[in-house]
Amino acid sequence: MKRRRVLQHFLQASGGLIGASLLAGCQSSRSIDPLFRLNLLEPEMPFPDHILTPLSEFYVQSYALPPTVNAEHWRLKLMGSVANPITIAFADILKAPQEEFYLTMECIGNPTGGNLIGNARWTGTPLLPFLQKAGVKPEAKEFVLHGADFYETTLPVDEILRPDVRLVHQMNGTPLTKAHGYPVRIIIPGHFGQKQPKWLVAVEAIAKTKQGFWERQGWSNLAEIPTHGFIRQVQNQRVWNRHPQVSLPRTGEAGWAKGILVAGVALDRANPISKIQVSLDDGKTWQPADQDHPDSPHEWTLWRYRWQPSQPGKYRLLARAESSQEQQPLKDQEGSDGSSGVLTIEVTLQS
Numbered sequence: 491m492k493r494r495r496v497l498q499h500f501l502q503a504s505g506g507l508i509g510a511s512l513l514a515g516c517q518s519s520r521s522i523d524p525l526f527r528l529n530l531l532e533p534e535m536p537f538p539d540h541i542l543t544p545l546s547e548f549y550v551q552s553y554a555l556p557p558t559v560n561a562e563h564w565r566l567k568l569m570g571s572v573a574n575p576i577t578i579a580f581a582d583i584l585k586a587p588q589e590e591f592y593l594t595m596e597c598i599g600n601p602t603g604g605n606l607i608g609n610a611r612w613t614g615t616p617l618l619p620f621l622q623k624a625g626v627k628p629e630a631k632e633f634v635l636h637g638a639d640f641y642e643t644t645l646p647v648d649e650i651l652r653p654d655v656r657l658v659h660q661m662n663g664t665p666l667t668k669a670h671g672y673p674v675r676i677i678i679p680g681h682f683g684q685k686q687p688k689w690l691v692a693v694e695a696i697a698k699t700k701q702g703f704w705e706r707q708g709w710s711n712l713a714e715i716p717t718h719g720f721i722r723q724v725q726n727q728r729v730w731n732r733h734p735q736v737s738l739p740r741t742g743e744a745g746w747a748k749g750i751l752v753a754g755v756a757l758d759r760a761n762p763i764s765k766i767q768v769s770l771d772d773g774k775t776w777q778p779a780d781q782d783h784p785d786s787p788h789e790w791t792l793w794r795y796r797w798q799p800s801q802p803g804k805y806r807l808l809a810r811a812e813s814s815q816e817q818q819p820l821k822d823q824e825g826s827d828g829s830s831g832v833l834t835i836e837v838t839l840q841s
């Protein structure tokens with residue numbers, strides 16, 4: 491993915507958001523999720539099971555104004571290259587078996603270490619039984635996923651026929667807000683947010699290939715999440731790509747002997763994060779960080795590192811994630827999905 495494209499998506503999308511919020515109270519969140527409220531430096535303190543991004547701080551990315559959809563009148567059509575087209579009502583979704591799962595959503599336009607990322611507990615029901623009832627025809631190549639705002643995106647048939655593709659109606663235990671797709675969105679794990687249409691109204695099987703809204707503008711057609719991680723916190727200060735500097739006072743006689751907390755998150759399309767390494771010297775040497783092992787590879791991995799510097803001065807801190815398949819590149823890769831390069835945080839330790 492070209493840097494230029496990354497910025498373009500980011501600007502277009504945020505431009506849309508600003509326009510939308512001026513027009514009609516569109517929720518646009520730019521604040522930073524309070525990732526680590528706990529003092530993870532206490533050696534006996536385990537990682538929390540999950541860190542959820544509160545709804546009030548969860549990023550919103552919509553290319554247009556959010557449509558108002560009435561759940562009672564809402565219908566989802568399974569159509570196109572299927573033997574029996576089906577219409578699903580909201581009550582049908584609630585009657586079907588419910589599943590809860592943790593998944594981190596990120597926008598492909600999120601610049602390395604940016605804020606267009608959040609982790610939530612989602613509730614919904616698998617799409618697969620409905621598709622089996624509709625009977626997808628052998629000639630079907632792709633599905634077009636349609637939103638009520640006329641957003642559309644596509645994925646190959648096999649990606650949508652997975653049992654972990656779900657019709658979702660709750661986020662963190664409450665009904666989806668209007669901004670996040672009320673009443674129903676679809677979630678296809680392993681892909682960036684662009685492949686998760688909100689206000690879903692139709693799932694259409696087609697016998698050809700097609701590109702969706704962002705894809706027609708040059709964005710990746712598969713939009714798979716690459717192996718990537720970044721620093722989110724240094725001691726008690728939140729850091730991100732727009733706030734990449736921290737200045738810490740020397741505390742008492744002990745100086746930094748107790749250690750300085752460096753912590754963050756890492757994510758991958760399907761494989762568990764196997765290693766996170768931290769560099770405290772601008773990438774010259776790397777140290778392994780402590781990490782959790784979430785049950786799902788689709789939920790972010792939390793990590794922390796106890797840094798014990800002995801000298802005041804300026805330091806450049808980097809973090810790099812690895813899965814069984816892939817090591818995060820130091821720089822954004824030309825032609826890869828999203829921005830996965832390493833974020834540098836500058837830390838000044840005062841004397």
Ligand SMILES: Nc1nc2c(c(=O)[nH]1)N[C@H]1C(S)=C(S)[C@@H](COP(=O)(O)O)O[C@H]1N2
Pocket residue numbers: 548549550551552553554595596597598636637638639641669670671682683684685686687688689
């Ligand atoms: N219908 C619809 N779905 C959409 C979009 C949209 O503009 N319209 N934006 C997509 C993009 S680019 C992202 S990153 C995610 C963001 O989901 P969120 O706003 O719930 O965080 O929604 C996706 N689904």
Ligand SMILES: [Mo]
Pocket residue numbers: 551596597598599683684
């Ligand atoms: Mo996005």
